[in-house]
Amino acid sequence: MTPAARGPFHEDEMRENREKVIAWIGMSEGGLVDHPKDPGGRTNKGITQKTYDAWLRSKKRQSRAVDHITKAEADQIVAEQYLDTVKFDDLPAGLDYSVGDFSVNSGPSRAVKELQKLVGTDQDGVMGARTLAAVARADLAALIRAYNDRRLAFLKSLRTWSTFGKGWAARVQSVRDRSMGMAAGRAAPVITVQKPGEGEKATDDQIRTTNLLGKVLEDPIALIPAVGTLVTPLASSNGPLSWALAGLILMAGAFVAIRALKRGV
Numbered sequence: 001m002t003p004a005a006r007g008p009f010h011e012d013e014m015r016e017n018r019e020k021v022i023a024w025i026g027m028s029e030g031g032l033v034d035h036p037k038d039p040g041g042r043t044n045k046g047i048t049q050k051t052y053d054a055w056l057r058s059k060k061r062q063s064r065a066v067d068h069i070t071k072a073e074a075d076q077i078v079a080e081q082y083l084d085t086v087k088f089d090d091l092p093a094g095l096d097y098s099v100g101d102f103s104v105n106s107g108p109s110r111a112v113k114e115l116q117k118l119v120g121t122d123q124d125g126v127m128g129a130r131t132l133a134a135v136a137r138a139d140l141a142a143l144i145r146a147y148n149d150r151r152l153a154f155l156k157s158l159r160t161w162s163t164f165g166k167g168w169a170a171r172v173q174s175v176r177d178r179s180m181g182m183a184a185g186r187a188a189p190v191i192t193v194q195k196p197g198e199g200e201k202a203t204d205d206q207i208r209t210t211n212l213l214g215k216v217l218e219d220p221i222a223l224i225p226a227v228g229t230l231v232t233p234l235a236s237s238n239g240p241l242s243w244a245l246a247g248l249i250l251m252a253g254a255f256v257a258i259r260a261l262k263r264g265v
Contacts, residue, residue, distance in 0.1 A: 017182075018088065021097045022075050024178065025104050028171050032067055042066055045074035046104055051081070078104055086111055087127040092140050094183030095147070101175045102151050105168075114150045118143060140183050148176040 025046065032044045042049045049066040055077050056063050083089075083100045085108040091099060102111035109125030116123045119134035135143070155161060155168045 017093060017096070018079070018083065021100055022078055022083070024097070025078055025101055026071070026074065028101065028174070044069050045071065047074050047077050051077065055081070082108060087132065090132055091135065092183065094144055094179040094181070095135065095140060097182060098144055098147050098175055098179045105171070106154070110154070114154065115147060118146050118150065141180060144176065144179045144183055148172055148179070
């Protein structure tokens with residue numbers, strides 16, 4: 001399957017898709033890590049020291065600590081060694097992200113072999129014409145689900161699952177959800193990275209308030225005894241969540257007044 005066979009994608013749209021996926025992978029990998037149980041060793045932005053050394057040699061550049069790898073270098077390595085190797089641009093939207101992320105996390109060969117098991121081609125770890133043709137014949141949504149199931153099963157089989165399993169499971173779920181959205185042509189949710197102290201996190205009081213408001217909207221008369229319960233959490237915060245809750249209270253109050261007038265109360 002050629003890139004043109006993916007559908008009505010132009011080169012600029014395919015580039016945008018690639019850049020989006022590289023950004024997501026970067027967010028999943030994070031920064032400098034040197035966990036004693038990680039067989040990859042010292043890693044920064046998803047790139048191990050060994051991989052960085054090899055890449056620098058290929059560019060005829062002097063070796064240096066992966067601590068100093070730039071985002072541009074990490075993105076280039078991800079593109080060249082992990083996305084290009086699995087023929088990212090030849091895969092359908094959604095599956096490309098799933099396979100690309102698996103490639104970065106566990107290696108291109110493993111990522112391709114798991115796909116080949118599902119589509120019934122030789123499991124040689126090379127994304128060739130036969131594998132791409134088999135992918136093109138498959139039900140895309142079903143293939144994405146099954147592929148991420150296989151990825152999770154593989155990760156669970158590793159001896160380091162007890163150490164890294166929680167993070168891996170969350171990552172696979174995130175990749176699955178985004179991939180399904182891409183396959184369906186839905187835009188991915190916008191992710192806003194906030195600095196510490198910015199935004200508003202829902203407190204236990206605010207969560208209880210939200211639940212109470214649901215009951216109030218079902219029976220607005222319930223607002224009367226509920227006012228005291230609502231005031232305390234709202235008075236303790238002035239963020240956007242509090243303003244939204246206050247607006248709902250006013251709406252419910254207005255509804256109560258209208259019903260009272262109609263009933264002649």
